[in-house]
Amino acid sequence: MTELVVTLDLHGVRDKDGLMDRCVRALELPDWFGRNWDALADSLTDHSVWPEAAAEQGLWIVVRNWHGYAKARPEEWATALDVFGGAVDLVPGLAVLLAVGGSSKDASDLPG
Numbered sequence: 001m002t003e004l005v006v007t008l009d010l011h012g013v014r015d016k017d018g019l020m021d022r023c024v025r026a027l028e029l030p031d032w033f034g035r036n037w038d039a040l041a042d043s044l045t046d047h048s049v050w051p052e053a054a055a056e057q058g059l060w061i062v063v064r065n066w067h068g069y070a071k072a073r074p075e076e077w078a079t080a081l082d083v084f085g086g087a088v089d090l091v092p093g094l095a096v097l098l099a100v101g102g103s104s105k106d107a108s109d110l111p112g
Helices: 018-029 037-045 052-057 067-072 074-090 104-108
Strands: 004-009 059-064 094-098
Touching: 004 018, 004 052, 004 104, 018 037, 018 074, 037 074, 067 074
Parallel strands: 004 059, 059 094
Antiparallel strands: none
16 A cells, blocks of 8 residues: 655744645645634544545655744644644544654744
8 A cells, every 4th residue: 555645844834824724735625624623633534535545545644844833833733733643543544744854944933
C-alpha cells in the first residue's frame, strides 16, 4: 500500500484562521468545511472528504514550518495537535508527521 503524502505548510500562519485556510487547500476540503476544530476532526476521520486517492491508499500529512504558529499561539497549537492525534488514533490509514527541520527561521520571524 502506498499512502498519499500531503504537505501542510504552515509558513507564515499565526492563527487558527490561517491554519484552517491551509488545511482547506492542502487537504482539498469541501466548500462547506466549517473551519473550526470539530469540523477539522470530522474531516480527518471521514474518508469521503479526503483527496480521492487517499481514501483507498491511506493519507500521510506532513506538517512543515509549524514552529512560528506554535510559538505565536501555543494554546491553539496544542488544540491542533490534539485534533491531529485524535484523528490518527481513530483512523488506521492516517498519519500526521511534524517536519522538524526548516522551521527555525519561521519561528525567529516573530517578535519576542
